Amino acid sequence: MKDISIIIGFKDWGPERILGAVQSLIDATKNVDAEIIVSDYGSESPLESRDKINQLGAHYYYFETNGVWSRSRALNAGLQKASGRILATTDADMIFTPDTFRLLVDLMDSDPGQYTLMQCRDLPEGIDHEMIHSGKVSFSLLNELSVFRPRWGMGGLIAVTREAYMSSRGLDERMEIYGGEDVDFAKRVRRLGLRQTWLEDPRARMYHVWHPSSRVAADATPEGRAAIAKNRDIHVNDKSITRNIESWEFSPETMPPLVSVVISTYNRAKYIASCIESVIAQSFKNWELIVINDGSTDNTKAVVASFTDERIRYFEQENKGLAAARNRATKLASGRYIAVHDDDDLMLPNRLADSLRAVEEGFNGTYGGWIDFIHETGKRTFNTGKNLSLESLLFNSGACLHPTLFLEKRMMEAIPYDETLRSGSDYNLAIRMQRAGVKLKHSGKYFIMRRLHEEQITNTDSEIQKASGALSSFFGRSTMQWADVKVARDARAEKDRVAIQAQKSIEPVIIAYLPDELVQRRANVQILPDAAPGEATKKLLSRAIGFEIRELNNSFATSALRINDLKLSELFTLLADTAVRVDVETTPTTEDAKLLLGEPIVLNDLEIRNIDNAIRHLCVEHVELLDRSFVLEFQADDLSYLTGKLTGIFPEGSLLKLRLSEGKSLARWICLTSIRQNEMIELLSTGKLGELASNGVESRVYTISEMS
Structure with a gap:
């Protein structure tokens, strides 16, 4: 694996311009283990530059397109081929000083919890790549002649870890023609919890070679103006972290699962097949399924073994209880997020996609509504869920159903299930997470269909479950005075109400899963x-x-x-x-x-x-x-x-x-x-x-x- 992969995306920019940018990158990476990838996104004469780029030592890739330029897709296409542990994107109109990328790699390695930006300096008209590479102008003169570009908005360079790129799922491929894609990507990486840093070492400089404004050219056509407006709308109004959820045209050829779906099962061979099938049918495909068989005595193992999907990982253990099985699943999970799923329930097809769309900056995860259905009759009850808080858990019923939970794995590791509880460990976990400050956002969507049947823990272990719930509630209220309880109980129905998709729109869809x-x-x-x-x-x-x-x-x-x-x-x-x-x-x-x-x-x-x-x-x-x-x-x-x-x-x-x-x-x-x-x-x-x-x-x- 290379230390860093540097990607340029372009289309029909002419051989002199792109070759000048590549030569600058070659000169600036001599003291670092780097690869340079040129992503030609639909040029009309691709062969004009290919051989010369490869001769310089870069890697040239050509991608067929529908004729519409998209910097997001062009860069994602190049990143698809990248092997570096650090991924950097830049433009074909940039010049870098020789020490830039060594300093960049050193800065990134000093703190894996960051991403790095560089501030571009604009050169005056008349200075081109040939003048710089021939030595007609020095870097010291460029420094004197250049002026700072505003830090946000017009390309430049961003460097992220490979893990951060995978978690954000790249630049938003809805964005076309021009505008906002780099700022949107940087903000989403920050929403992942990474710290933003600027490479400000005077030995690292990035200069922008003058050319007619791409923004002005885009603004000159109705299509360009519409694209700019659309990109701005996405950038301003879409607060999600992850993009390209159901369709990532230029996804990396190999990538770890973003979501780990976890199922703990005990003697549910009758229902677990359809449970697993509902996971496989998800519109979001980058998941793994971890099934923990907690000592089943029926043919659960054979049922799970009948599935050949390589994303399914099956484990067995002696019967230790639901909490222990779920904790083991957390330890085995490799995704950034964990989606809890019960062995007799059905995920609605967009459950994982809707979960990812709902996770925003400041939230550790999400949850949603659910539909109870009686297995024998199909009779249904729609449960919206409620705004989640310690007060709604303690003083209002039906706030959150555990198998709708979608949460960062690190939170599940920090706050595991209490294995001393034979039943009710999910409610206990919810109480402890709220006390610890974990923030979950209601998705506004229904996530699952919960099957009601005679073998449920609610029916077979109801007394123990009630006792466990009472104990957890006592723990949740342990720091409250009577006045606090009175305030917490007040107007709970109004405080906890959530907006969710209309029943009349979702019901004709969900009856197909009866x-x-x-x-x-x-x-x-x-x-x-x-x-x-x-x-x-x-x-x-x-x-x-x-x-x-x-x-x-x-x-x-x-x-x-x-x-x-x-x-x-x-x-x-x-x-x-x-x-x-x-x-x-x-x-x-x-x-x-x-x-x-x-x-x-x-x-x-x-x-x-x-x-x-x-x-x-x-x-x-x-x-x-x-x-x-x-x-x-x-x-x-x-x-x-x-x-x-x-x-x-x-x-x-x-x-x-x-x-x-x-x-x-x-x-x-x-x-x-x-x-x-x-x-x-x-x-x-x-x-x-x-x-x-x-x-x-x-x-x-x-x-x-x-x-x-």
Whole structure:
């Protein structure tokens, strides 16, 4: 491993400019074990610079792009190839003094809990790389001629440890064209708890070679102005530490897990398979799963062994109790964060991603709401959780459910579970963490579905659990006077209320995760472009019914793959495969499993802004009509006129409408008709649809056919 990797990102900057920057870095790293990586992010003539850069001793990599410049992605692409324990990013318009990187490495090594920035000095117009490298101007003269650049905002250099880069998951790849990506990255590294330092040794200098302003060039186009505004919005309003959570295009080729999911289990072979499947199906993929088998006497070991995912780590021990098993899992965890999970519960697919998004500066972790469901009936109770404090734990019920906890590992190491408690160690831990000052932020999301069944500790060990809770509560109140207790109890419901996603929006989603005997599922599957589904997904798709949707001129529009009678384990298989996108429609088959807030959302109420998704939804919802149907797309600036005319044109009951989007001046509809082909031909031939066009309504007609 190199001491330091230095990355330059560029596109179409010309060979003289990039070669001058590389030569400066070569000269400035002669006394340190370094590698220099040049990330060419989509130049039109890549070969012009490649050979010369490699001859100088740097490493050149070219990356195909969609044509849009992104400094974030360009640097991440180069960092993907880096091997240094220290990672530094800079620009192709910088010149460094010879001792800069030796001093930088020495400073970083003096304190691993820091990251380092350098202040850039602007050179006047007329001094270029050739003049500097040829010796026509000296560094002492550059120092006299240059002026300080403001410390924040316009590139320069930032150096971080490899661990910090992995924990932040790089520069935010949403940012494009220009602006804010370096400042945003530096602030997020600081939110990790690292100390910010500046390399201010007079022997270390960084000079910026003049060129026309990139900011001015970006501001000159609507696309550039929009990108600058978007980047600013991300930088100012997104307070999270971790980015590129569900999609990191240029993630390092090897990286440790960021999150350790920990499960302690005892005789739960009946439920642990779906528990593990819900972890594998997470939209965030950089995790490890640690399963501690606490002396089970059933076939738990065989169930866990049936999973071949290399991210699962399985350990056994004699029965020592839940607290001891969880403490062992903490010691074994290699992630920065620990996500607690119970062996009979189900994670909702975005649980880990939503947890990472919720962790902000000043917080050690997060937690969320949960849905209790009775395993035998599917009856559900939504629990929002509450603002977490010592007072809410002591004087308000349902503040935080332990298996929604997502916390820095170092906190779990500093405050372990009390192994003297046979039950209730989770509540005891929460009390002690609050007394120790651990800060947790409610995510505003539901995280898990908690399965209620007869074998739960709450049912089998209830008396001991109550006694343990009473003991922990006594400990929590031990420093409170009666007046303190009175104040702490006052208006708890109002003080502890949290904002969380609406039940009516989440309930139609979560019913898909009820047991197979309580619901029927059908899935609409889309294979993503240039993606290859896994073997398990291919097996499921082999029983899918496929439909092609074409315009009347026979040009392809989109397709739909529908799988009926989908089992829960099969749903998790599809969700785990990043090559496919899955929409699930679930029908409860028992009274208790039905939606609590009315009937399922119907198509007329869906607002879907993508034409392909809209057509696929129609195909899934009305598959019985697909062998004798047409899809029509309409755009109009007068919604009432459009709906009135469509009602008059089509036979009663034959038109099913789906609103795509409705702005101030445009209504867009997708319609599925159940009329027969000869009826559609008659409508087209009589010109009734043509009448719409004469009144400003654009329309398209698609045919649907089953794929072979």
